[in-house]
Amino acid sequence: MRNPCCDNKGTNKGAWSKEEDQKLMDYIRVHGEGCWRSIPKAAGLLRCGKSCRLRWINYLRPDVKRGNFKEDEADLIIRLHALLGNRWSLIAGRLPGRTDNEVKNYWNSHLRKKLKSMGIDPDNHRVMQNVSLYPSRSSNSAAVSSDAGNDDFDHYWQLHYAGSRSSEANSSGLPDLNLDLTIRIPRPGENELLMESVDVNTAKPTLLLFR
DNA sequence: AACAACGCCAACCGCAGAATG
DNA sequence: CCATTCTGCGGTTGGCGTTGT
Numbered sequence: 001m002r003n004p005c006c007d008n009k010g011t012n013k014g015a016w017s018k019e020e021d022q023k024l025m026d027y028i029r030v031h032g033e034g035c036w037r038s039i040p041k042a043a044g045l046l047r048c049g050k051s052c053r054l055r056w057i058n059y060l061r062p063d064v065k066r067g068n069f070k071e072d073e074a075d076l077i078i079r080l081h082a083l084l085g086n087r088w089s090l091i092a093g094r095l096p097g098r099t100d101n102e103v104k105n106y107w108n109s110h111l112r113k114k115l116k117s118m119g120i121d122p123d124n125h126r127v128m129q130n131v132s133l134y135p136s137r138s139s140n141s142a143a144v145s146s147d148a149g150n151d152d153f154d155h156y157w158q159l160h161y162a163g164s165r166s167s168e169a170n171s172s173g174l175p176d177l178n179l180d181l182t183i184r185i186p187r188p189g190e191n192e193l194l195m196e197s198v199d200v201n202t203a204k205p206t207l208l209l210f211r
Numbered sequence: 212a213a214c215a216a217c218g219c220c221a222a223c224c225g226c227a228g229a230a231t232g
Numbered sequence: 233c234c235a236t237t238c239t240g241c242g243g244t245t246g247g248c249g250t251t252g253t
Contacts (some may be wrong), residue, residue, distance in 0.1 A: 015221070015247085037238065053239080054222065089241060100241070105220055 012046045016055055020045055024052055025060050058099045065097025069106055077103060078111060082125040 012020070027043035033056065036049035045052065058064070069077070073095055080091045088100035088107075095103065107122075115122040 013223075035238085048223095049238085050224090050240090051222075057240095058221075086242065101221075104242075109219055 011040075011048055011051075013051075016059075020047065021055070021060060024056060028056060028060075054101075058101045063097055064099060069098075069110075073098070074106075074111060074114075077107060078115070081107065081111075081122075 023043050023045055024039070027039060031042070036053040039045070039049055039052050040047045043052075047055075076095060077091060080094060084090050086104075088104045092098050092100040092103045112122045115125075116128075119128050120126070121128045
């Protein structure tokens with residue numbers, strides 16, 4: 001059995017105080033990141049190494065961007081999630097200044113609802129069965145016919161999915177996805193392949209990740 | 212004004228994989 | 233190789249602020 005990363009005796013838990021933040025920042029400014037297990041003792045903190053790492057990465061790092069997500073960042077998260085799933089660190093890696101924790105929280109608290117409200121299953125980015133894409137303008141009921149045209153839904157598809165087709169001109173104004181990680185033959189030893197397919201019924205593109 | 216319900220987000224937990232001896 | 237330690241990731245929880253009744 002592995003030892004826990006820290007015993008809970010004598011370590012603080014919960015929210016960080018300003019003094020703790022300052023100690024951690026001062027220490028890392030002088031000694032740099034790394035060797036998290038030894039940092040608490042060296043920095044005079046009653047925290048475990050994991051807690052220090054998390055606090056630094058998610059909050060104290062000077063390049064962390066705080067505040068609300070912009071529209072283009074949200075669009076990018078949706079497109080990357082369709083591509084990569086819940087691989088928050090990879091998604092965050094394409095959003096400068098954003099952390100995996102922040103992206104994950106934003107997804108769970110905002111984007112998941114947004115997609116559901118549009119009739120998109122946030123887990124697989126497919127149109128949900130038995131759920132209307134087109135909420136009635138005269139009723140709050142969710143059970144409404146789904147075969148009528150809908151500008152919002154079409155716009156959504158154009159924005160989040162069609163927009164990620166790298167071969168097309170990006171007319172949506174969204175940042176280029178830089179899809180160099182997609183649609184290429186895996187090198188020896190790599191076990192993932194990304195490719196795009198097009199739904200023959202809807203002509204909508206789907207990005208597939210093979211492992 | 213008081214309480215309950217809800218939503219957001221910082222932080223914790225457990226696990227897997229990488230690194231090290 | 234194998235065992236152990238360390239790091240990073242994703243899921244989950246709990247506290248707090250806000251909104252509704």
